[in-house]
Amino acid sequence: MLTGVPLLGAAGLARSLDVDLTSVLTAVIASAVVGAAATVAVVQRVPHRHSVRAALLAGAGLGAALLLVVNVAAPLPGLLALTALGLPWAVLVVSGRAIAAATAALRYWHVGLLNGLGLAALLASGTAGGSGYHWAAAGVLAALGVLAGATAAELPGDAGWPPALRTLFDNATRPPTARTAVLAQAGLGMIVPGALIFAADVLRTGFGLGPRGAVGVVGDALLAGAALAVLLRGERALRLAVAAAPAGLLVAAGALFVEATPATVGVVLFASGLAVAVGALVALAVSGERIAAEVLHPDARPAFVAATSVLSLAGGLGGAGLLTLLNSRYGAGPALAVAAAAVLVGAGYARRVRRTAAADAERLARVLADEAEVARLRHSGARPAALSCSGIDAAYGPVQVLYDAAVRVGDGEMVAICGPNGVGKTTFLRVLSGLHRPGAGVVRLGGVDVTALTAPRRIELGLSTVVGQAVFGSLTVTENLRMHGYALGRRSDAVHRGVDASFAVFPRLYERRDQVAATLSGGERQLLVLAKTLIQRPRMLLVDELSLGLAPVVVGGLLEMLRRLNALGTSVLVVEQSVNVALSLADRIYFMEKGAMVAEHTAGELAGQPDLVRALMLGGHAPAEDTEPAPQAQAAEPAPQAQAAEPAPQAQDAPASEVTPVDGAVIR
Numbered sequence: 120m121l122t123g124v125p126l127l128g129a130a131g132l133a134r135s136l137d138v139d140l141t142s143v144l145t146a147v148i149a150s151a152v153v154g155a156a157a158t159v160a161v162v163q164r165v166p167h168r169h170s171v172r173a174a175l176l177a178g179a180g181l182g183a184a185l186l187l188v189v190n191v192a193a194p195l196p197g198l199l200a201l202t203a204l205g206l207p208w209a210v211l212v213v214s215g216r217a218i219a220a221a222t223a224a225l226r227y228w229h230v231g232l233l234n235g236l237g238l239a240a241l242l243a244s245g246t247a248g249g250s251g252y253h254w255a256a257a258g259v260l261a262a263l264g265v266l267a268g269a270t271a272a273e274l275p276g277d278a279g280w281p282p283a284l285r286t287l288f289d290n291a292t293r294p295p296t297a298r299t300a301v302l303a304q305a306g307l308g309m310i311v312p313g314a315l316i317f318a319a320d321v322l323r324t325g326f327g328l329g330p331r332g333a334v335g336v337v338g339d340a341l342l343a344g345a346a347l348a349v350l351l352r353g354e355r356a357l358r359l360a361v362a363a364a365p366a367g368l369l370v371a372a373g374a375l376f377v378e379a380t381p382a383t384v385g386v387v388l389f390a391s392g393l394a395v396a397v398g399a400l401v402a403l404a405v406s407g408e409r410i411a412a413e414v415l416h417p418d419a420r421p422a423f424v425a426a427t428s429v430l431s432l433a434g435g436l437g438g439a440g441l442l443t444l445l446n447s448r449y450g451a452g453p454a455l456a457v458a459a460a461a462v463l464v465g466a467g468y469a470r471r472v473r474r475t476a477a478a479d480a481e482r483l484a485r486v487l488a489d490e491a492e493v494a495r496l497r498h499s500g501a502r503p504a505a506l507s508c509s510g511i512d513a514a515y516g517p518v519q520v521l522y523d524a525a526v527r528v529g530d531g532e533m534v535a536i537c538g539p540n541g542v543g544k545t546t547f548l549r550v551l552s553g554l555h556r557p558g559a560g561v562v563r564l565g566g567v568d569v570t571a572l573t574a575p576r577r578i579e580l581g582l583s584t585v586v587g588q589a590v591f592g593s594l595t596v597t598e599n600l601r602m603h604g605y606a607l608g609r610r611s612d613a614v615h616r617g618v619d620a621s622f623a624v625f626p627r628l629y630e631r632r633d634q635v636a637a638t639l640s641g642g643e644r645q646l647l648v649l650a651k652t653l654i655q656r657p658r659m660l661l662v663d664e665l666s667l668g669l670a671p672v673v674v675g676g677l678l679e680m681l682r683r684l685n686a687l688g689t690s691v692l693v694v695e696q697s698v699n700v701a702l703s704l705a706d707r708i709y710f711m712e713k714g715a716m717v718a719e720h721t722a723g724e725l726a727g728q729p730d731l732v733r734a735l736m737l738g739g740h741a742p743a744e745d746t747e748p749a750p751q752a753q754a755a756e757p758a759p760q761a762q763a764a765e766p767a768p769q770a771q772d773a774p775a776s777e778v779t780p781v782d783g784a785v786i787r
């Protein structure tokens with residue numbers, strides 16, 4: 120699969136290797152199916168299930184035995200199947216290991232793959248003419264793919280089956296360093312596999328070698344490249360490889376122009392140039408991957424390996440097509456020279472990787488330290504925070520909105536986030552609930568890292584979000600509640616129990632149980648939205664601007680309901696523009712400014728300190744001596760001031776004690 124044999128070059132290949140075209144295409148398809156199915160199976164399941172691990176190892180062993188047969192009989196399917204089956208192995212060795220061991224394993228997998236390709240090519244050139252593709256072998260390969268798929272399908276998992284490719288890439292590319300490295304694979308993949316296949320053809324046509332001789336020279340070059348890839352280590356390899364890869368390709372291209380030299384010298388020159396280029400490119404890929412692996416959380420590494428492989432395949436197909444095209448139009452030498460230039464451009468990623476790696480590694484260190492803390496808490500019998508997140512960056516296209524944002528909501532705690540319009544509060548909640556993908560950072564629910572999980576999975580884990588007043592207007596209150604229960608996949612008796620529990624907490628809704636939701640007042644609709652969360656019995660509730668657009672008297676009632684939910688054991692995080700509402704509700708308040716949390720205070724610290732509160736809301740920072748807000752903040756940022764100073768409909772400036780709930784009790 121990694122080799123990504125070019126469909127466009129298949130005809131030339133079939134000719135040069137004396138294998139019929141149908142066989143080549145069948146081999147490509149069979150290998151792609153096996154590789155994709157096995158990769159996806161491993162990526163999704165293996166880190167968690169030992170039995171699957173064993174099954175896949177057995178499958179890979181079987182595949183290896185099969186390869187011996189296929190390699191001897193037909194070289195091309197052998198090469199393809201080797202790479203297809205090699206990928207899951209790589210994922211296996213990388214998953215769940217310490218960084219050093221995983222990166223070493225990754226490195227040697229690449230080297231092993233190169234050696235395997237070289238040996239298979241030599242074996243083929245030494246023992247076989249093309250004898251056509253064995254249909255029986257294709258059947259076994261396809262069966263292996265089905266086996267891998269079936270193994271995965273019967274197991275429960277996070278991403279469902281088939282898993283979304285988007286999820287795979289999302290998981291693999293969260294830190295910028297990993298993103299660059301994954302994308303670079305498309306560029307590198309363009310050259311490596313394409314060049315090999317192309318080289319065999321050039322050796323046949325340019326130097327007059329027979330199919331066995333051509334494949335043999337490529338095999339030699341690959342073995343030499345493998346040796347070079349071992350020699351080029353660490354970060355230095357990035358710099359060396361950037362120079363060596365294009366140089367190697369130019370030497371190979373040059374060999375084609377030196378017509379005066381005996382053919383053997385030309386072949387040696389060509390093969391050595393190819394070896395240098397391939398070895399350097401592999402070293403480049405591995406170094407980039409190694410650095411990326413160091414900044415990736417161990418759980419994300421399998422997805423990373425799979426994503427790089429998928430892009431290599433895409434690059435391989437594109438690159439081989441491009442080389443074939445250039446070769447047919449302008450000849451082999453110019454094609455190789457263009458490839459060298461492309462490598463030079465593509466290799467610029469090395470510098471980018473080095474630029475972002477330090478910051479990403481620092482973030483990962485913080486994440487791992489958090490995890491260690493969660494593990495320690497669990498060990499000591501304490502319950503981890505209901506919700507915690509750190510290092511959250513988020514953007515809409517090129518516009519970054521959140522910067523290293525972090526909050527923590529303890530088990531059973533009620534916490535608020537306050538801040539002026541447009542600072543990113545809603546975006547932050549969207550990140551927490553899984554509706555917006557963060558550029559960086561980690562979200563944990565009850566100590567479990569949910570950053571890579573979809574919104575529905577987070578709901579299953581006990582997270583619920585209240586945004587707006589989303590109800591079905593044509594359905595009654597009871598029907599709305601039931602509908603929500605069924606949508607969550609609850610059984611009928613559980614739904615009925617949930618509806619009864621909601622009515623017990625919200626008697627006002629019980630009174631209107633047969634009224635269609637469209638005729639409810641705004642506050643009642645909001646109550647209905649809150650009641651829906653009761654059916655869900657969330658462990659953690661996120662609430663966005665509960666008070667928005669509602670009269671203070673209605674807001675008071677809603678706040679009381681939130682308190683009841685909290686008393687029933689639900690931890691709550693509310694986003695509020697009104698500090699008074701936040702103060703009347705929360706144990707702690709975070710203040711947000713320009714996408715970052717700039718202050719955190721307990722409600723007790725803020726009580727009776729209006730100047731401090733005003734300063735925090737206007738500038739996001741406490742005044743030095745708890746007096747007037749900093750004058751320069753006022754002068755420098757007139758817009759947020761103006762926005763915040765405007766009284767909100769829910770009487771933002773009214774003291775908390777003046778907010779009266781529906782039932783008549785005074786909220787404090």
Ligand SMILES: Nc1ncnc2c1ncn2[C@@H]1O[C@H](COP(=O)(O)OP(=O)(O)OP(=O)(O)O)[C@@H](O)[C@H]1O
Nearest residue numbers: 515518520538539540541542543544545546547696
């Ligand atoms: N879908 C989007 N595409 C582009 N930019 C967006 C999008 N949604 C929000 N933004 C921008 O991101 C920034 C933060 O918006 P967000 O809604 O998170 O802020 P907020 O603090 O919740 O504001 P408010 O209190 O007014 O609801 C704003 O500048 C907004 O214009």
